[in-house]
Amino acid sequence: DVVLTQTPPTLSATIGQSVSISCRSSQSLLHSNGNTYLHWLLQRPGQSPQLLIYLVSRLESGVPNRFSGSGSGTDFTLKISGVEAEDLGVYYCVQGTHAPYTFGAGTKLELK
Amino acid sequence: EVQLVETGGGLVQPGRSLKLSCVASGFTFNNYWMSWTRQAPGKGLEWVASITNSGGSTYYPDSVKGRFTISRDNAQNTLYLQMNSLRSEDTATYYCTSGAFAYWGQGTLVTVSS
Numbered sequence: 404d405v406v407l408t409q410t411p412p413t414l415s416a417t418i419g420q421s422v423s424i425s426c427r428s429s430q431s432l433l434h435s436n437g438n439t440y441l442h443w444l445l446q447r448p449g450q451s452p453q454l455l456i457y458l459v460s461r462l463e464s465g466v467p468n469r470f471s472g473s474g475s476g477t478d479f480t481l482k483i484s485g486v487e488a489e490d491l492g493v494y495y496c497v498q499g500t501h502a503p504y505t506f507g508a509g510t511k512l513e514l515k
Numbered sequence: 516e517v518q519l520v521e522t523g524g525g526l527v528q529p530g531r532s533l534k535l536s537c538v539a540s541g542f543t544f545n546n547y548w549m550s551w552t553r554q555a556p557g558k559g560l561e562w563v564a565s566i567t568n569s570g571g572s573t574y575y576p577d578s579v580k581g582r583f584t585i586s587r588d589n590a591q592n593t594l595y596l597q598m599n600s601l602r603s604e605d606t607a608t609y610y611c612t613s614g615a616f617a618y619w620g621q622g623t624l625v626t627v628s629s
Binding site for chain 1: 559617
């Protein structure tokens with residue numbers, strides 16, 4: 404199975420600070436059809452997860468553009484350019500290129 | 516507005532069965548692959564099952580293969596998860612999700628305990 408390693412496990416930030424989360428895959432996530440099925444989710448406390456970024460870098464409708472995704476192959480990054488209070492929670496990367504779909508262990512974003 | 520509403524969770528004894536349902540609205544259900552994803556208390560996310568938009572193909576991880584069955588009724592905009600031979604490690608909140616995880620329900624808690 405594909406293992407997604409997220410770092411750091413915990414991130415402390417002040418409001419307005421820019422932060423990045425890394426997601427590294429144990430194998431390439433480039434599908435034979437040319438797509439890379441690597442997505443980013445945010446789970447706020449007490450809520451269901453929500454999709455932020457899909458296919459590495461595409462911003463889901465309604466998601467603020469301070470969120471951005473980048474990467475290719477096995478290395479991916481989620482960047483938040485100017486953290487806001489509503490961004491606190493746990494961030495997960497998830498891959499849909501190889502069965503079974505797998506999730507990273509999560510990165511908890513806290514206020515410093 | 517997209518809505519996914521899961522029902523059917525509860526307390527069940529090890530070895531018993533439970534069937535979850537998810538009613539979808541606000542999007543064209545039969546255009547989407549659908550999945551179930553679960554989250555054990557205080558833990559991360561685990562994919563449980565997926566089904567193609569027609570229902571013709573299904574996919575499972577080894578942890579539930581042979582015990583869980585995903586199905587759908589496109590006429591009723593409803594997704595199901597039949598869970599048999601339940602184990603304590605199946606205790607989790609079960610989320611109904613659309614393909615590529617764009618849409619999520621509020622989740623239904625399944626507790627497997629004697």
